[in-house]
Amino acid sequence: MTIDELRVHLKHLIDTYVQDSAKQQQLLSLVARGDVPVKHILAEITPSLSAVIAADDQAILKDIVFYFC
Structure with a gap:
């Protein structure tokens, strides 16, 4: 996951x-x-x-945590 993809996913989660x-x-x-x-x-x-x-969204969260936390 790139930083740009991270931003898109975080924006989606925040908006949702x-x-x-x-x-x-x-x-x-x-x-x-x-x-x-x-x-x-x-x-x-x-x-x-x-x-x-x-x-x-659960999958997105798991990916974010895996790559960035």
């Missing part, structure tokens, strides 16, 4: 699971940084993840 627009904007600004703070972003979106997360 984070309901608070202010928090979305804060997280998206972190995604745009040169040094993407992946662990921080994942820690911030984890409470927003519902009990039922799509299988595709």
